[in-house]
Amino acid sequence: MAVPPEAPDLRPDLRRDPRRERVIGAIAIVLIAVAAAIGLSLLDRQTQARIQRNAQEWIRVRLDALVPRALHDNDLLTDTVIARSPDLLGLESGVTIYRARKAGQPVAAVLHTTAPDGYRGPIEMLVAIAADGRLIGVQVVRHRETPGLGDAFENRNADWLPKFSGKSLDDPPQQRWAVRPDGGDFDAFTGATITPRAIVKAIRRALEFYRAKHDQVFSAPNGSEIH
Amino acid sequence: MRAEPESTATQEPAADVLALFALCPLFAVSDTIANAIAGSIAMLIVALGSTLIARVLPRWLDEEIGFASLALIVTAVVAAISMTENAWLPGMYESLGVFLPLIVSNVLLIVQATRSTPTRALATAARTGVFVLVTMLTLGISREIVGRGSVLRDSGRMFGEWAAGLHQQLFREDMGFLLAVLPPGAFFALGLLFAFANWWRRR
Numbered sequence: 161m162a163v164p165p166e167a168p169d170l171r172p173d174l175r176r177d178p179r180r181e182r183v184i185g186a187i188a189i190v191l192i193a194v195a196a197a198i199g200l201s202l203l204d205r206q207t208q209a210r211i212q213r214n215a216q217e218w219i220r221v222r223l224d225a226l227v228p229r230a231l232h233d234n235d236l237l238t239d240t241v242i243a244r245s246p247d248l249l250g251l252e253s254g255v256t257i258y259r260a261r262k263a264g265q266p267v268a269a270v271l272h273t274t275a276p277d278g279y280r281g282p283i284e285m286l287v288a289i290a291a292d293g294r295l296i297g298v299q300v301v302r303h304r305e306t307p308g309l310g311d312a313f314e315n316r317n318a319d320w321l322p323k324f325s326g327k328s329l330d331d332p333p334q335q336r337w338a339v340r341p342d343g344g345d346f347d348a349f350t351g352a353t354i355t356p357r358a359i360v361k362a363i364r365r366a367l368e369f370y371r372a373k374h375d376q377v378f379s380a381p382n383g384s385e386i387h
Numbered sequence: 388m389r390a391e392p393e394s395t396a397t398q399e400p401a402a403d404v405l406a407l408f409a410l411c412p413l414f415a416v417s418d419t420i421a422n423a424i425a426g427s428i429a430m431l432i433v434a435l436g437s438t439l440i441a442r443v444l445p446r447w448l449d450e451e452i453g454f455a456s457l458a459l460i461v462t463a464v465v466a467a468i469s470m471t472e473n474a475w476l477p478g479m480y481e482s483l484g485v486f487l488p489l490i491v492s493n494v495l496l497i498v499q500a501t502r503s504t505p506t507r508a509l510a511t512a513a514r515t516g517v518f519v520l521v522t523m524l525t526l527g528i529s530r531e532i533v534g535r536g537s538v539l540r541d542s543g544r545m546f547g548e549w550a551a552g553l554h555q556q557l558f559r560e561d562m563g564f565l566l567a568v569l570p571p572g573a574f575f576a577l578g579l580l581f582a583f584a585n586w587w588r589r590r
Contacts, residue, residue: 185452188444192456196463203467209475215476306417307534308565316561 163330221271223258223270226288226297232260232267241377243271251276252344254385257377266291266378269370272301272338275362279354280304283285287366293374294328310355317349320356329367337364410519412489414526414577415570420538423527423546424520425479429468429487431516433494437461438512441498456497465491503586526576534567535560 216237223236236258243255251274260268275283286300289295298321304368305311313320323346329337338344339357348356370377376386412431417423440460469487473480497515498508508556536558543551566572 189452189455189459192444192459196459200463200466200470203470207470210474211470211477214474218477307568308561308563 175184189245219272222286222299222301226266226270226286226299227260232262233367234259234261236260236270236373241380241383243369243373243377244385244387245369245373249273249365249373257386259378261378268296269374269377271366271369273362273366275358277354277358277361278305279310279352280306283355283358283362285359285362287363289367289370291374291378293326293367293371294326295324295363295367298324298359300359306352309349309352311355312349312352313356313359320347320349321359324363329364329371334364334368338345391587410493411574411577412523413486413493413519414523414573416483416486417526417573417576418534418570419531419540420524421540421542422482422525423523425483425545426486426524427516427520429472429483430490430494430519431513433461433468433490434497434512434516436464437498437511438508440464442508457498458491459493459521461495461498465494469562476545477504477507479546482541482545489496522577522580524578526573529576530567530572532557534563534565534572536563 172263173182184244220237227236239259239261241257241259243249243257244253246252250256253274255274257274258270258272259266260270268288270286270288272284272286275285281304283305286299286301287295288297288299299314300321303311308316313327332345336343336345337360339346339353341348341353342357344360346356346360373386380386410430413426416426437457437460441457444456465487469480469484472487473484498512528538531540535557537560538555538557539550539553540556542553566575
């Protein structure tokens with residue numbers, strides 16, 4: 161670090177003893193680290209509850225958009241199970257499933273799942289499946305796809321995701337659950353095939369999981385895990 | 388950055404250019420005006436906060452642990468801003484959260500370079516911060532208009548409901564010039580800005 165010529169030399173004499181100097185330096189750095197840690201953990205205590213509330217609000221808004229409140233009478237956020245099924249969902253991590261019921265009867269399951277093979281990283285989405293196995297709707301909630309190409313489902317092809325509503329594993333047949341370039345029934349975007357391929361695959365996997373486990377999805381106790 | 392406090396006006400641009408290079412990672416975030424404003428204000432707060440806190444340390448510690456302590460302080464300030472933003476401005480955290488840690492290295496370069504003149508450290512940090520804000524704003528405005536045909540999109544999500552009405556669409560989004568929105572667009576825009584600044588200076 162360049163010391164400007166006019167800066168006064170404030171170093172006290174103890175600075176001349178290199179051993180002492182090193183010890184003081186070490187103590188000082190530890191003190192700074194401890195002060196920073198205390199400050200940050202105090203702030204963490206102040207903000208944690210709010211951050212959790214924000215995250216709940218964030219998911220609640222999106223769930224409401226998919227499964228209208230009129231369709232269910234329970235609180236989706238407090239009626240969940242975790243799906244941990246690498247072979248069916250293709251994900252090592254757990255997938256939260258929000259369960260909608262009316263008068264105790266299953267109405268819909270919303271899988272907060274991820275398409276791991278997006279063009280620029282995972283695509284986080286909500287897949288809402290009605291109790292009879294038909295798709296209610298699909299929402300991409302977080303993604304890093306290329307603006308103008310892979311993110312076409314947000315603007316240029318805004319009618320692409322809504323087309324999934326009403327589809328199921330029988331319509332189209334399971335083997336045609338792929339994008340058109342792969343011999344499936346779903347359009348890809350101009351100039352971007354990887355993104356729609358990843359999304360279609362993740363939706364298909366969510367449907368397959370639901371078909372295999374739908375009994376457990378609704379009967380498993382709140383907060384438990386399904387394998 | 389400035390070797391001598393009496394640096395003349397002709398030497399100042401050099402300091403600005405250095406700051407520019409230190410801030411290249413931040414410029415990539417300037418794809419919309421809202422992002423540009425939020426990113427540079429976060430940087431300004433971190434630079435000022437870190438400079439203030441760093442000044443509490445006795446100067447003779449500088450040679451031993453100057454850089455290490457500064458790194459700790461800047462990192463802690465960025466972490467604090469990150470938490471605060473996540474709690475009170477979740478929309479802003481959503482779009483900027485992953486970029487906030489980038490500020491650490493940027494600010495570290497700036498604060499380190501200015502720390503050796505304690506009386507001027509704050510002023511220089513503020514000056515650099517405002518300079519960055521203006522540059523980011525210029526980049527953000529041009530990139531958003533050229534790339535997306537809009538002004539102040541997403542500002543409602545970033546700054547709160549009151550700002551939602553500020554979004555204006557000038558022409559259809561898919562008519563925009565895609566390159567301007569992608570990260571490399573920031574550097575093309577920066578290059579054009581440099582060219583313009585040089586032309587202006589020589590005029």
